[in-house]
Amino acid sequence: MGQKKDLTGSEKSKIVRYLAEGCSSLKIAKLLKRDHRTIKRFIQNSQQGRKKRVEKPRRKITAHELRKVKRAAAKMPLATSLAIFQSCNITGVPKSTRCAILRDMAKVRKAERRPPLNKTHKLKRQDWAKKYLKTDFSKVLWTDEMRVSLDGPDGWARGWIGKGQRAPVRLRRQQGGGGVLVWAGIIKDELVGPFRVEDGVKLNSQSYCQFLEDTFFKQWYRKKSASFKKNRIFMQDNAPSHASKYSTAWLARKGIKEEKLMTWPPCSSDLNPIENLWSIIKCEIYKEGKQYTSLNSVWEAVVAAARNVDGEQIKTLTESMDGRLLSVLAKKGGYIGR
Numbered sequence: 001m002g003q004k005k006d007l008t009g010s011e012k013s014k015i016v017r018y019l020a021e022g023c024s025s026l027k028i029a030k031l032l033k034r035d036h037r038t039i040k041r042f043i044q045n046s047q048q049g050r051k052k053r054v055e056k057p058r059r060k061i062t063a064h065e066l067r068k069v070k071r072a073a074a075k076m077p078l079a080t081s082l083a084i085f086q087s088c089n090i091t092g093v094p095k096s097t098r099c100a101i102l103r104d105m106a107k108v109r110k111a112e113r114r115p116p117l118n119k120t121h122k123l124k125r126q127d128w129a130k131k132y133l134k135t136d137f138s139k140v141l142w143t144d145e146m147r148v149s150l151d152g153p154d155g156w157a158r159g160w161i162g163k164g165q166r167a168p169v170r171l172r173r174q175q176g177g178g179g180v181l182v183w184a185g186i187i188k189d190e191l192v193g194p195f196r197v198e199d200g201v202k203l204n205s206q207s208y209c210q211f212l213e214d215t216f217f218k219q220w221y222r223k224k225s226a227s228f229k230k231n232r233i234f235m236q237d238n239a240p241s242h243a244s245k246y247s248t249a250w251l252a253r254k255g256i257k258e259e260k261l262m263t264w265p266p267c268s269s270d271l272n273p274i275e276n277l278w279s280i281i282k283c284e285i286y287k288e289g290k291q292y293t294s295l296n297s298v299w300e301a302v303v304a305a306a307r308n309v310d311g312e313q314i315k316t317l318t319e320s321m322d323g324r325l326l327s328v329l330a331k332k333g334g335y336i337g338r
Contacts, residue, residue, distance in 0.1 A: 007042055015042060061101060065090055070105050078111060114335060121267050122333025128265040129325040137321040140233045143185040146278045148298055152286035170291060180299050186274050188318055189311035192220050196299055205246035235262040270335050271324055273317035281305045
């Protein structure tokens with residue numbers, strides 16, 4: 001039998017299988033009709049394994065250079081290791097060494113999505129906390145909007161994949177497939193809504209007020225008694241469509257004015273308990289990396305998830321406000337954990 005140059009991938013797989021069954025190299029050569037020397041060489045090469053990597057000595061960094069790197073990392077928190085070392089005029093350092101040095105003095109973290117608070121923001125947050133410190137928060141209606149997409153937040157589609165198993169395939173679409181804007185409110189242990197903003201409608205002052213008229217007022221607020229409405233406080237954030245003169249005047253005509261309309265400090269989504277409700281709903285509708293094929297299907301999932309939120313969960317959120325106010329004061333207007 002002739003001696004060929006290379007073994008095919010199929011032949012290599014068969015050799016491994018025959019070896020596992022206890023066949024000798026001579027018998028495998030006869031079964032595959034290949035030269036015995038070719039089979040023997042493949043087995044020997046497979047048993048040798050990879051050569052051990054020889055570690056090169058790392059470039060030593062002086063204490064002065066370390067201080068420069070630390071200052072540069074503080075000034076450039078989102079820069080690469082290469083950019084940090086180049087800004088210090090330190091060259092000839094391999095990436096592995098740069099990363100090892102930076103790991104000793106820093107930690108890789110994602111950038112904060114919340115805007116930084118300046119002195120004015122912190123003072124307004126403290127003033128707000130002092131103003132409402134004695135408020136009965138069971139009488140406050142906390143409202144907000146949430147946008148949900150077909151695919152969910154980036155980075156949620158990951159999990160534990162068993163060895164030898166392929167990761168599930170996710171749908172890919174251009175422009176993300178759009179999303180649904182949802183409005184809701186919570187008061188004491190009750191969920192108001194959720195209500196869906198009509199697709200394609202951009203919420204400006206006029207459309208926002210019309211939306212509240214068609215949903216919140218007609219379907220919930222008007223059904224309440226006069227005694228219930230008397231001491232209720234309506235909370236909304238400072239989005240342009242909420243805080244405009246048009247919206248403020250329109251709400252005043254509805255009886256929601258002065259002390260019945262809560263003032264809201266800037267950059268304070270961490271103080272609104274309904275943000276935690278949105279987190280609960282999103283965790284439910286996007287669990288196990290679920291995706292949706294239509295806007296109606298994701299809206300139906302939001303409604304189903306909202307129905308599963310019981311009154312005790314909502315009550316826990318609304319009763320957390322006293323603690324949030326105290327945390328704001330303790331942190332001198334800084335962000336609190338949610």
